[in-house]
Amino acid sequence: MASKDTTAKISKMTFEDALSELEDIIRNLESGETNLDGAIAAYERGTALKRHCDDKLRDAQEKVSRIxxxxxxxxxKAVPEAINEKQS
Known part of the structure; x- marks a missing residue:
């Protein structure tokens, strides 16, 4: 499980930076050159990065849907958030 410090750092990343790092992790894991402990740590970070990317995409989708x-x-015009939240 990712530490709170790691999660906090990931939460400050842009979508593009998080996706790029996630792609690097995937390439590294697919190469098979990482030892087991390194692979587990990379997998945990990758999971946290994926979650962050999913959250960013969901936020963007919600903003677009309000236009x-x-x-x-x-x-x-954009629909005010307060009105949109009442409709949910």
Whole structure:
């Protein structure tokens, strides 16, 4: 399980940085050149990075879903979060 310090550092990462590190971890694990302890530590960090990426994507999806489009398909306005939360 990732430590609180590691989780806190990951939570400050951008989506792109977290995804890039996750891809590096996957490549490293797939190469088979990591010892067992290193592989377990990498897997734990990768799991935390994946969770962070999932959270970032979900947040982005929610923001996009609040954007209202006009008849021409252009962004007209965003729905205030308080109204959106009441509809949920």
């Amino acid at each position: 209202k489009l006009d008849d021409a398909g252009r962004a007209a």
